[in-house]
Amino acid sequence: MTYTSFMRAQYAVLWRSKQDVLNALLFFVIVVTLFPLGIDPSPAFLTPAAGGIVWCATVLALLMAIEGVFKEDYRDGSMEQWVVSGLSLSLLVLIKVMLQWGAVVLPLLVMTPLLGQMLFLPNDDLGVLMLTLLLGTPSIFLMGALGAALTVSLKQGAMLVMLLILPFYVPVIIFATSGLQAAQAGLPYSGFLAMLLAMSLLSLVVSPFLSAIAIKASVN
Amino acid sequence: MHFSVSLTISGLGIERSDRDLCRDLSFSVQAGEAIRILGENGAGKSSLLKVVAGVMSVQEGQIFFADQDVTLDRRLLQQTMIYIGHSTGLKERLSVAENIAFYSPHAPLDQVDQALRQLGLFHLQDVLVKSLSAGQARRVALARLWFTNASLWLLDEPFAALDASGVAMLEAHIQQHLSRGGMVLLTTHQAPCSLSVRELALVP
Numbered sequence: 126m127t128y129t130s131f132m133r134a135q136y137a138v139l140w141r142s143k144q145d146v147l148n149a150l151l152f153f154v155i156v157v158t159l160f161p162l163g164i165d166p167s168p169a170f171l172t173p174a175a176g177g178i179v180w181c182a183t184v185l186a187l188l189m190a191i192e193g194v195f196k197e198d199y200r201d202g203s204m205e206q207w208v209v210s211g212l213s214l215s216l217l218v219l220i221k222v223m224l225q226w227g228a229v230v231l232p233l234l235v236m237t238p239l240l241g242q243m244l245f246l247p248n249d250d251l252g253v254l255m256l257t258l259l260l261g262t263p264s265i266f267l268m269g270a271l272g273a274a275l276t277v278s279l280k281q282g283a284m285l286v287m288l289l290i291l292p293f294y295v296p297v298i299i300f301a302t303s304g305l306q307a308a309q310a311g312l313p314y315s316g317f318l319a320m321l322l323a324m325s326l327l328s329l330v331v332s333p334f335l336s337a338i339a340i341k342a343s344v345n
Numbered sequence: 346m347h348f349s350v351s352l353t354i355s356g357l358g359i360e361r362s363d364r365d366l367c368r369d370l371s372f373s374v375q376a377g378e379a380i381r382i383l384g385e386n387g388a389g390k391s392s393l394l395k396v397v398a399g400v401m402s403v404q405e406g407q408i409f410f411a412d413q414d415v416t417l418d419r420r421l422l423q424q425t426m427i428y429i430g431h432s433t434g435l436k437e438r439l440s441v442a443e444n445i446a447f448y449s450p451h452a453p454l455d456q457v458d459q460a461l462r463q464l465g466l467f468h469l470q471d472v473l474v475k476s477l478s479a480g481q482a483r484r485v486a487l488a489r490l491w492f493t494n495a496s497l498w499l500l501d502e503p504f505a506a507l508d509a510s511g512v513a514m515l516e517a518h519i520q521q522h523l524s525r526g527g528m529v530l531l532t533t534h535q536a537p538c539s540l541s542v543r544e545l546a547l548v549p
Contacts, residue, residue, distance in 0.1 A: 130450035134436060134443065141438040202432025206448070209398045211423035345401050 126210040132220050138197075139228050146190065146228050153186035153233060157240045168245040175244035176254055176305030179237065180298050183258060184265060190229045191269030192286045194221070195277045195340070204277075205344050214337035222270045222333075230262045253308040257301040260321040267325070267332035268293040274339035297324055348496035348526040349376050350411040350425075352397070357406035359392050366392055367547055370406070374497075379519065379529040379540060384547035390532040391431060393547065394499045397530065398428040410497075427495040431502055433486035437475040441466055441485050444474055445492070452492035460491035463514065479506040490518060498522065500531040516540045 139146070160178045161171060171178075198204045207217050234255055241251045272290040276282030304317030353373040359366040366389030374380055382390045395401040397408065399419035408415050410422045435444050445457060461467040464484045474482055483506045490498065498519070504512050516539050519529055531542075 126448055127450050130447050134439060134447035137443055138436055138438050197437075200432070201437060202430050202434040203436060205395075205398075205400050205428070205430050205432070206434040208400050209419075209423055209426070209428045211420050341402075 126206065126212065128212060128216065128220065131207075131212070131217055132224070135221050135224050139224055143228075146232075149186045149190040149229055150232055150236070152189055153182045154236065154240070156182035156185060157244070161243070171244045172246060173306070173309065175241065175246040176250075176257075176302045176309075178244060179240060179254060180257075180261075180301050183233065183262065184294055184298060186233070187229060187262065187265050188269060188287060188290070190225065191222075191266055192273055192283050194225055194270060194273045196273075199277045199343065204340060208341060208344055214340060215333035218270060218274070218336045218340070219329075219333040222266055226263060226266045230258070230266075234258060247309075250305060250308050253314060254305055256318055257304050257321060260318055260325060261297045261301045263325040264297050264321070264328040265294060267328035271332045271336045271339065274336040274343065277340070278343040293328075297321065300324070348528075350496055350528075351375050352422075352497060352528060353409040354397070355407050355409070357393075357396065357408070358404050359389055359396055359401070360404045361389070361392055361401075370547075372545055374528045374530065376496075376526040376528060377523050379523055379531065379542040381537070381542040381544050382530065382532045382547060383544050388547045390547060391501050394428065394501050394530060394532065395430070398426065398430075398499050399423060400428070400430075422497070425495050426497040426499065427489060427493050428499040429486055429489065429501065429503065431505075433482065435474045435482055435486055438473065440471050440473050441477070442470040444485055445488055448489050449492035456492060460488055464488055464491075464511075480508055480511065483507055484511060487515060490515075490522070496527050498527065498529045498531075500529065502532055502534070504533050504535060504537075513539070 157178055160174070164170060195204065198207070207214060210217075237255055237258065238251055241254065246254065268290050269286070272286040273282075275289065276285050279285065300317050300320045304314045304321070307314040307317060351373060355371045357370040358368050359370075370393075372380070382393060384390050392401060396403055399422070403416055406416075408422075413421060415422045434448070436447065439447065441461075442457075445452065449457075458467065461470060464487075466481065466484055466488065469477065469481065474485060477485065483503075487503060503515060507515065516537055519540060523529065
């Protein structure tokens with residue numbers, strides 16, 4: 126096993142299991158669609174709430190996609206092979222999470238303008254929303270991977286992942302939606318984006334390292 | 346290619362779920378030697394292989410490979426070792442050829458073709474592992490042994506689900522590896538017919 130062959134195999138597996146990715150995306154669209162139907166379809170409510178709605182739907186959809194990311198590898202024994210491959214386990218985890226991020230977040234970003242229109246989000250603010258998604262979702266994914274790695278050996282780990290990981294998601298949601306609110310009020314928002322980027326970079330340093338330890342403990 | 350390294354295990358203790366599987370286990374594997382680990386179900390045969398491979402951590406004792414202590418940092422050993430566990434590590438959603446490319450990316454194509462023909466998998470190259478039988482999947486997992494330069498093979502129940510011709514083929518291949526100075530540690534319940542192995546009994 127090499128890093129390249131690992132990446133190729135993961136990519137192929139991801140492509141063959143595109144139904145899972147599609148489920149998460151569909152879930153995202155459904156949640157966003159239900160808000161105008163359930164609360165208030167008027168622009169007066171939707172325009173200020175759009176950022177919050179999109180972000181909550183994103184976090185739930187990503188949690189769905191990331192929660193079982195290592196399950197199959199644990200079950201079929203390839204996780205043991207990662208551990209004994211002599212390669213850096215952190216780097217393997219990072220490759221896997223990044224591929225997954227690309228597969229889920231990029232289509233999600235493509236759909237956001239359409240949903241933005243539905244939520245009466247002005248075009249100027251749409252760019253900011255997409256920037257917060259681009260900068261904030263790596264942290265969501267990396268921390269989610271840590272939760273998935275910790276609970277991989279449990280049969281019913283989904284709820285536990287959410288409990289473990291949710292505290293790390295709260296600041297991301299707060300900064301992302303406040304950034305969008307600031308932009309809508311015409312205030313500078315670059316500080317919020319910087320905070321999101323900082324959180325993603327911090328997760329990038331911490332999560333692969335800790336996930337590797339969690340995986341080693343899980344296969345033990 | 347000839348290997349001339351040895352593996353020495355001294356004072357190894359394995360503990361699983363607060364139960365001692367073995368205490369103070371010491372043995373060494375010399376170049377060209379195969380060791381069959383014996384023991385009842387649950388005696389810790391698989392655990393022993395996992396500990397040597399580095400999947401499970403060492404509770405006590407030391408592991409030496411090529412005269413170096415690899416107890417804590419197993420990378421030196423892992424670079425020249427192959428471990429095939431009870432769960433084979435095959436990706437069900439990938440085809441036979443893709444699985445081989447995943448685990449043995451450096452294998453030359455003609456060599457892959459030849460080995461697949463020998464293993465009777467040539468016509469199954471593009472079939473997903475999901476739809477293979479247990480014996481065929483086991484052959485795909487074992488195909489790694491045909492493309493490797495590893496000196497130490499750790500095989501957990503390699504003969505499980507194999508038919509008679511598969512067993513004979515694997516035994517011949519292991520014998521060839523031993524004649525080049527390789528080392529094999531394996532667990533199996535059926536006694537190998539043509540293979541000369543040293544037996545090591547695990548007693549609790």
